[in-house]
Amino acid sequence: AAGVIQSPRHLIKEKRETATLKCYPIPRHDTVYWYQQGPGQDPQFLISFYEKMQSDKGSIPDRFSAQQFSDYHSELNMSSLELGDSALYFCASSQRTGGGFAEAFFGQGTRLTVV
């Protein structure tokens, strides 16, 4: 079965650089979530999109932005990178339309290292 695809899997950037993380949801899923998991930490919700519109916002820094495109893939753009941005970034997708429980399926994550 198709899963959530995240690219790249690993990314190394220098301080003050910009990074773009991509997420390709499971086909027919209309909702995308982004989470950040720092070393030894629990995943923290950043932002979510439903039908290409932002649906909820968590602890996402102003230096970060995200969007969901017409094909439902999503990108997380991170600017002016700081050492503290080093983390595992997860994308999850679900199918909200149609009602019922919308289970979130997680991708493998992108490990961002800022040096």
Next chain:
Amino acid sequence: AQSVTQLGSHVSVSEGALVLLRCNYSSSVPPYLFWYVQYPNQGLQLLLKYTSAATLVKGINGFEAEFKKSETSFHLTKPSAHMSDAAEYFCAVSSTSYGKLTFGQGTILTVHP
């Protein structure tokens, strides 16, 4: 607002022993509750979920959890631990069936031969 507290950041058991991972939640609305497992450098895999149906929920790999409203708990159990169960386990809560998840701090399960 919701929150989750997992009691014990590390739990160690012998192979074949009972696994008990504790989770307490706080929620102003009836919660949706989840247990996820994470293997090193892997994504999060859903073990089981509580969605206001049966209070005893069975999941994959022999795990189950019981929702106890009076105790605001959702503890994860498995009768007999296997070496392959060694991983980090996260309890999570959501206020809707489609909303963001709030995770607990995680519990690292170690299984000894």
